[in-house]
Amino acid sequence: MQLVRQKEECARRRKNQARALVAALSVAAIASGCASGGGSAKPAHGQEPLNAPPARALDSYAQKLAATQVARTMAAKRWGLAKTPLPAPPPPAVKPRITTRKGFEVKGQANLPPVFTTIPTKEKVVFLTIDDGAEKDPALLRMMSELRLPYTAFLSDYLVNEDYTYFKKMQDRGVTLNNHTLNHRYMPGLSYEGQRREICGMQDVIKKHYGKRPELFRPPYGNYNRDTLRAAKSCGIKAVPLWASEAFADHMEWREWDRDLHPGDIILTHFRGREDWKGTMPDMVRKVMKTVTDKGYAVARLEDYL
Secondary structure, eight states: OHHHHHHHHHHHHHHHHHHHHHHHHHHHHHHHHHHTTSSOOOOOTTOOOOOSOHHHHHHHHHHHHHHHHHHHHHHHHHTTOSSOOBOOOOOOSSOOOOOOOTTOOOTTGGGSOOEESBOOOSSSEEEEEEEEOOOOOHHHHHHHHHHTOOOEEEEOHHHHTTOHHHHHHHHHTTOEEEEOOSSOOOGGGSOHHHHHHHHHHHHHHHHHHHSSOOSBBOOGGGOOOHHHHHHHHHTTOOBEEOOSEEEOSSOEEESSTTOOOOTTBEEEEESOOTTTSSSOHHHHHHHHHHHHHHTTOEEOOGGGGO
16 A cells, blocks of 8 residues: 555656646746747747747647657666756857867967867766767667767778668768778878878768768877878868767776866767677666766767857
């Protein structure tokens, strides 16, 4: 009997929480509409225009947002996440100015693509990036789509060429495919022309298979020199994001001394499975999302800030 009462109480609380969320969203929307001084307001980022009477439109919009979060909560439970991922704020109206991190400069850096580990923002957001392309786990595609988690891929052709269609499916789900060189070589050990072949060659591969040359490049192992950045620029690269922390299936590793997340941090992980890790790609997502969500952060789309 006690168990039945507990279940009834939990159901009642969930129902009240859903009602409260809808009410809160409605109040916020009404306040926003009043602040605009009447007239036709532009829809928020990602919101479709609503052609309905104001009260009904606001109620419909609030219910849609609530339903989205409910669906995400259900997906989180289905995939075994400890908590539902927090929603990211809308992209900034004005993108932040990206500069090279202190100590990461090369000679003539002002005229070369910036190298950075963190995006300048006050929002509690981080950015998930996945490198190389070794593991091609269909479960990762389903999991990230159902959880609505954005991420960015940096691909190397010597691994991607085993199955170009896997990454086309990824692209079709809204993931940007970026440059991680043809063969994952240690770039400072190559000549300028050798580095240019690695970078420009991968630009050509991505253009051929996915329709567009990317503007982001990550050097293998995070190693680069002046020739790397010169070559990258000549191949159409605009920015070189490195990382502030790295995610594995069973732990996190940190660049900073405080071993913590910071607003705008870029998180690195790899396309890996049980052969290399103590777990799978979904295990990695569960681990990184527990860390991110427990610390009050949301995962945002990197390209929205660049």
